[in-house]
Amino acid sequence: MAPQPAPEDALSENRFVADKLDEVARLLDQQNASLFRVRAYRDAASYLRGLPHPVRLDYQRGGKRGLDDLPTIGQSIAATIAEILDTGGSGVLDRLRGAADPEQILRTVPMIGPALARQIHEDLGIETLEALEAAAYDGRLAAIKGIGPRRVESLRHSLADMLARRRPRHAPIDRQQPSVADILAVDQAYRSNLDRLPTIKPRRFNPTGDTRLPILHTEQNDWQFTALFSNTPNAQRFGKTRDWVVIYFERADQPEAQVTVVTEHGGPLDxxxxxxGQEKSCALHYKDLGPGP
Structure with a gap:
């Protein structure tokens, strides 16, 4: 039986989520993202405004899959809607505004206080719960001083509970990601066009408000990319704010993830x-390219 129309006040959350999706679309448009990506967020916002029942019901009944099954809502936007329903905010939106605070996101996990959140963000560059979960499985989190095997296991369980509704049932931890060649091509395109890119004004480490970060939105082989210089404490401390590039990527069937591209110092890739974290794959990539000119 079709859902019965909900009272007007019960649909206010739909409008709240739609407003945030519309703002994502507006900022993407201002920052020269592809029309396809802008339209996807606008269409999702329009659909939610016309939905006759609270979208939270779909989320409660089917998790992120329940959102993904809705018309016009793909996996990446479903993940954004789920995050808004869970937290009231959106990491994608904060990033586009220049207002991202990854440490605050990490502190929502039980057993992660301010000091540990800062250490995880500084040492690993992690900005999302999904990226934190990946680090809990691939060994990076265990390498941080003071985090033993038991704590890693506890964090895995906490993250599994927190993220359970945001992913389809039985979804694997490992995700697909773009090729090394595509990621490095985006890095090259970003660093080669800094003077022509739109900019955002980060709130962190910008006391005068003068600093502006170039931001690139682009596409490669069905993947949507966003690239910008790292604005982490470590990038500031080591003077790498014009070297380390954080690249976010997503696809219609893959929620957002991220990598950081840096200049290697020393060794065969100097x-x-x-x-x-993907140095071996990069070495193979450069080997396949052959010697330079």
Whole structure:
């Protein structure tokens, strides 16, 4: 049986979520993202405004899959809606505004206080709960001083509970991601066009409000990318704010994830751009390219 129309006040949350999706679309448009990506967020916002029942019901009944099954809502936008319903905010929107605070996101996990959140963000560059979960499984989180095996296991369980509704049932932890070649091509395109890119004004480490970060939205082989210089404490401390590039990527069937591209110092890849944590894959990539000119 079709859902019965809900009272007007019960649909206010739909409008709240739609407003945030519309703002994402507006900022993407201002920052020269593809028309396809802008339209996807606008269409999702329009659909939610016309939905005759609270979208939270779909989320409660089917988790993120329940949102993904709605017309005009793909996996990446479903993940954004789920985050808004869970937290009232959106990491994508905060990033586009220049207002991202990854440490606050990490502190929502039980057993992660301000000091540990800062350490995780500084050492690993993690900005989302999904990226934190990946680090809990691939060994990076266990490498942080003071985090033993038991704590990692507890964090895995906490994250599984927190993220359960945001992913389809039985979804694997490992995700697909763009090729090394595509990621490095986006990094090159970003660093080669800094003077022509739109900029955002970050709130962190910008006391005078003068600093502006160039931001690139682009596409490669069905993937949507956003690239901008790292504005983490470590990037500030080590003077890498014009070297480390954070690249976010998503696809209609893949929620957003991120990598950081840096200039390697020392070793066989000295001077080359590499994806942090994927040095072996980058070495194979450069080997396949052959010797330079």
């Amino acid at each position: 001077g080359k751009r590499v994806i942090r």
